[in-house]
Amino acid sequence: MTVIEAHSLRKTFGTTVAVDGIDLRVEEGRILGLIGPNGAGKTTTLNAIVGLTSYQGELKVLGRDPWTERDQLMRNVCFITDVAVLPRWIKVSQALDYVAGVHPRFDRAKAESFLAKTTIRLASKVKELSKGMVAQLHLALVMAIDAKLLVLDEPTLGLDILYRKQFYDSLLNDYFDGKRTVVVTTHQVEEMQNLLTDLMFINRGRIVLNCSMEEIESRYLEVMVHPDHIAAAHALKPFHERQLLGRSILLFDRVDRDQLDAFGEVRTPSIADLFVAVMGNQNVAAQGAAR
Amino acid sequence: MNPPMNTSSNVMPESSVESQAVATAHIPATRRLYWSIRRELWEHRSIYVAPLAAAAVFLFGFLIALPHHMRGVKTLDQAHKVLDTPYELAAGLIMGTAFIVGIFYSLDALYGERRDRSILFWKSLPVSDLTTVLSKLTIPLIILPLLSFAITVATQFVMLLLSSVALLGSGLSVGTLWAHMSFFHMSLMLLYHIVTVHGIWYAPLYGWLLLISAWAPRAPFIWAFLPPFVIWGLEKIAFNTSHFLAMLQHRLTGPEPSSTVAPHGSVMEIISALTLAQFLSTPGLWIGLAIAAAFLFVAVRLRRYRGPI
Numbered sequence: 001m002t003v004i005e006a007h008s009l010r011k012t013f014g015t016t017v018a019v020d021g022i023d024l025r026v027e028e029g030r031i032l033g034l035i036g037p038n039g040a041g042k043t044t045t046l047n048a049i050v051g052l053t054s055y056q057g058e059l060k061v062l063g064r065d066p067w068t069e070r071d072q073l074m075r076n077v078c079f080i081t082d083v084a085v086l087p088r089w090i091k092v093s094q095a096l097d098y099v100a101g102v103h104p105r106f107d108r109a110k111a112e113s114f115l116a117k118t119t120i121r122l123a124s125k126v127k128e129l130s131k132g133m134v135a136q137l138h139l140a141l142v143m144a145i146d147a148k149l150l151v152l153d154e155p156t157l158g159l160d161i162l163y164r165k166q167f168y169d170s171l172l173n174d175y176f177d178g179k180r181t182v183v184v185t186t187h188q189v190e191e192m193q194n195l196l197t198d199l200m201f202i203n204r205g206r207i208v209l210n211c212s213m214e215e216i217e218s219r220y221l222e223v224m225v226h227p228d229h230i231a232a233a234h235a236l237k238p239f240h241e242r243q244l245l246g247r248s249i250l251l252f253d254r255v256d257r258d259q260l261d262a263f264g265e266v267r268t269p270s271i272a273d274l275f276v277a278v279m280g281n282q283n284v285a286a287q288g289a290a291r
Numbered sequence: 292m293n294p295p296m297n298t299s300s301n302v303m304p305e306s307s308v309e310s311q312a313v314a315t316a317h318i319p320a321t322r323r324l325y326w327s328i329r330r331e332l333w334e335h336r337s338i339y340v341a342p343l344a345a346a347a348v349f350l351f352g353f354l355i356a357l358p359h360h361m362r363g364v365k366t367l368d369q370a371h372k373v374l375d376t377p378y379e380l381a382a383g384l385i386m387g388t389a390f391i392v393g394i395f396y397s398l399d400a401l402y403g404e405r406r407d408r409s410i411l412f413w414k415s416l417p418v419s420d421l422t423t424v425l426s427k428l429t430i431p432l433i434i435l436p437l438l439s440f441a442i443t444v445a446t447q448f449v450m451l452l453l454s455s456v457a458l459l460g461s462g463l464s465v466g467t468l469w470a471h472m473s474f475f476h477m478s479l480m481l482l483y484h485i486v487t488v489h490g491i492w493y494a495p496l497y498g499w500l501l502l503i504s505a506w507a508p509r510a511p512f513i514w515a516f517l518p519p520f521v522i523w524g525l526e527k528i529a530f531n532t533s534h535f536l537a538m539l540q541h542r543l544t545g546p547e548p549s550s551t552v553a554p555h556g557s558v559m560e561i562i563s564a565l566t567l568a569q570f571l572s573t574p575g576l577w578i579g580l581a582i583a584a585a586f587l588f589v590a591v592r593l594r595r596y597r598g599p600i
Binding site: 051052053054067070071072073074075078079081082085086088089090094097098099101102103104138 | 317318322323325326327329330333334404407408409410411412414415416417418419420422595596598599
């Protein structure tokens, strides 16, 4: 089943183009990481998917138009688009009451059992909780909803490493079951590298890389090249090169592993390194085009 | 390599059938509205605290002034005159408080959720913009009028009990006082006034405030009250007339009382003289309701477009 389908999705704010014709297809059970620099159009894309912003082009989420059918869509879609958007005046018990009152797929007992693992008390008001606890509460509410799609936009921004780790551990252990679909953006790429099944790089409102994690492992290889072999390595046309402690690290796309083994230690690049390489090439290409 | 691939692809269709078989539980729209209204009462406790506080302050003042007022009373007629005014004052004070609370509430209703960014949370739940705006309209249109009615009646009842006790001391018949006051009749008239004027007649006012609250980028108070001033000023300069101001005054003072009412009747009597039939045949009522509906339609639309500020 296709959960999200977009064709030439476009969004402009005045003369600024935030999303510039994105084609997107997310199947059920995938965990897609949307990665890009600030202002790349990640948030706008996610906002369009959850019905927070209007758009041009075609977009269907679970077969519905999110902009005109947001309320029906939200029976099967959940999102956290920002940390600490829970109203400060609400009590934890009131938040549970309200979501239970309006959401047909909310399991109150489940939410309470998630909260029991934290230090959050039901009688507390949100304004009395720390930022990390508010994120925990929001996650407990969201995880207790039996949704088909979960959209997370920087859900851990500004939290310390302990809360971030807990956040992703809870998601991994208590939420994913192979059927749910998740789309997530974050700057802390490393922390969720192991969660993802698919990766999408986005820059200046366009998709610059879109592939599964298996594909990344089979396509991209990184080699710390011994100085003796640098000329031979260059001959295989690496698409990115960086220096570390006086050694060159070369990144190859679709080059045979056996060939590279001769130059030094070969490994799969981290998402962060791949991101820097792809974005670096993008910027060079853009400057070239400008000239 | 192939056999395991096949088994895994066989599992996939089964699991997706399973997920579709999960019964879609349904929540009726009235239940979502009910919880949305409860949410408003959680957030804005001034809705009931302010009228209750006004009633408490008034009762305290009444208690202090009662012996002083009762000192000169010799006949029942005098007692009636002395007591009548405070009853109207109590009703006016409590309803006035509720009215002011309603104005400030309406201005903040769709602005506050954008300012504190909680709109991002509310919009992540399956509650439509229409349900949200209606739940927020219910507060000034229905909840506050009914609440201020209940508080006013309770306050007046306590006042009646207090003056009865005071009368016992003066030797006048308490029973006659109760008959004279016709408490039930008075309450009924008050209810009629509250529902027709504070609820239905003021509907376009609340509609306007909710619209501004949904739209204003900042300072909704100024955006709500500046345009009427500008229109009044422009009309004065351009045509040297004040039709707009007269229209606003008419809206705020309520539908005209019938001319058959004695000019010296009490406020309560003038209001009650306007019968339901007369009220329903006032064109201003229906024009007002149409304008209110238009304002609310725009407010619902605006809420879809508006995000946090």
